[in-house]
Amino acid sequence: MNVALFGGTFDPIHRGHLAVAKAAQQEYGIKQVLFVPSSSPPHKRGQTLTPFIHRYAMVSLALSGEEGLIPSLLESPEQLGEGGAAYSIDTVRRARTELKRSDRLFFIIGIDAFLDLPKWREPVPLLREVEFIVASRPGYSLGDIGDALPESLRPPEPVRRVLRKQAAKGQVVLPGITIHLLPDVSERVSATQIRNAAARRGGHLEKLVGAPVAEYIRKTGLYRSGVEAKSEKRDKVVPIALPKRQQSS
Numbered sequence: 273m274n275v276a277l278f279g280g281t282f283d284p285i286h287r288g289h290l291a292v293a294k295a296a297q298q299e300y301g302i303k304q305v306l307f308v309p310s311s312s313p314p315h316k317r318g319q320t321l322t323p324f325i326h327r328y329a330m331v332s333l334a335l336s337g338e339e340g341l342i343p344s345l346l347e348s349p350e351q352l353g354e355g356g357a358a359y360s361i362d363t364v365r366r367a368r369t370e371l372k373r374s375d376r377l378f379f380i381i382g383i384d385a386f387l388d389l390p391k392w393r394e395p396v397p398l399l400r401e402v403e404f405i406v407a408s409r410p411g412y413s414l415g416d417i418g419d420a421l422p423e424s425l426r427p428p429e430p431v432r433r434v435l436r437k438q439a440a441k442g443q444v445v446l447p448g449i450t451i452h453l454l455p456d457v458s459e460r461v462s463a464t465q466i467r468n469a470a471a472r473r474g475g476h477l478e479k480l481v482g483a484p485v486a487e488y489i490r491k492t493g494l495y496r497s498g499v500e501a502k503s504e505k506r507d508k509v510v511p512i513a514l515p516k517r518q519q520s521s
């Protein structure tokens with residue numbers, strides 16, 4: 273069976289995430305896509321994230337009725353323990369223990385996130401453990417993929433120069449490593465944009481996140497205190513006001 277992990281902060285999950293997962297399902301015959309909200313993403317340390325329980329609830333609502341799209345607790349606070357960070361290599365190894373040897377494991381990621389790969393923990397073993405599916409976007413080239421490979425795997429500069437002229441699609445195959453490029457499924461939506469829309473209270477969230485998640489955001493008042501409603505920076509997380517006892521550490 274083909275299984276994929278799709279990790280993210282999902283703060284909140286949106287139609288861009290679903291589009292990527294469904295395209296991957298179709299393209300690579302994936303039976304199960306596990307959506308793995310991270311309780312403690314190492315690259316977002318120091319930023320305020322919506323508590324895991326809300327993000328997990330929204331993932332569950334968004335995936336209800338979606339065949340083969342499954343909410344996962346692989347990076348829940350209980351799994352990670354106090355202060356534990358969610359490193360993908362650990363998550364992948366944990367996921368493997370629940371799979372059959374014959375199962376094929378994929379790892380879905382947006383191209384913007386893939387570009388940070390050299391900063392991840394054990395990027396080369398990770399590339400060998402799973403087949404990456406990188407959701408490409410217009411404007412990215414194979415050269416960007418080459419540049420993002422850990423140094424020991426990076427093609428020499430003259431080769432990368434040629435790759436920069438080729439669109440990021442098809443497959444990159446290295447010994448023991450396969451990276452699939454899923455072309456042009458990207459929807460023009462980000463979680464940052466949704467948090468900002470929710471903070472303005474006027475945004476039409478249904479179109480971006482679907483009715484159940486929009487209703488959840490409205491009912492719980494998530495993102496309401498969005499003092500940074502004008503910021504559209506993808507890496508900025510808008511603080512949310514919740515009673516003290518509900519805040520994650």
Ligand code: ATP
Pocket residue numbers: 279280281282283288289292380381382383384385386407457458459460461462463464465505506507508
């Ligand atoms: P934020 O705006 O808070 O940075 P985000 O919308 O990028 O959030 P994440 O939960 O950080 O959402 O993303 C999880 C994964 O989904 C990442 O690999 C990211 O690159 C990818 N992704 C997010 N939005 C899209 C989109 N619209 N199209 C394709 N991939 C996306």
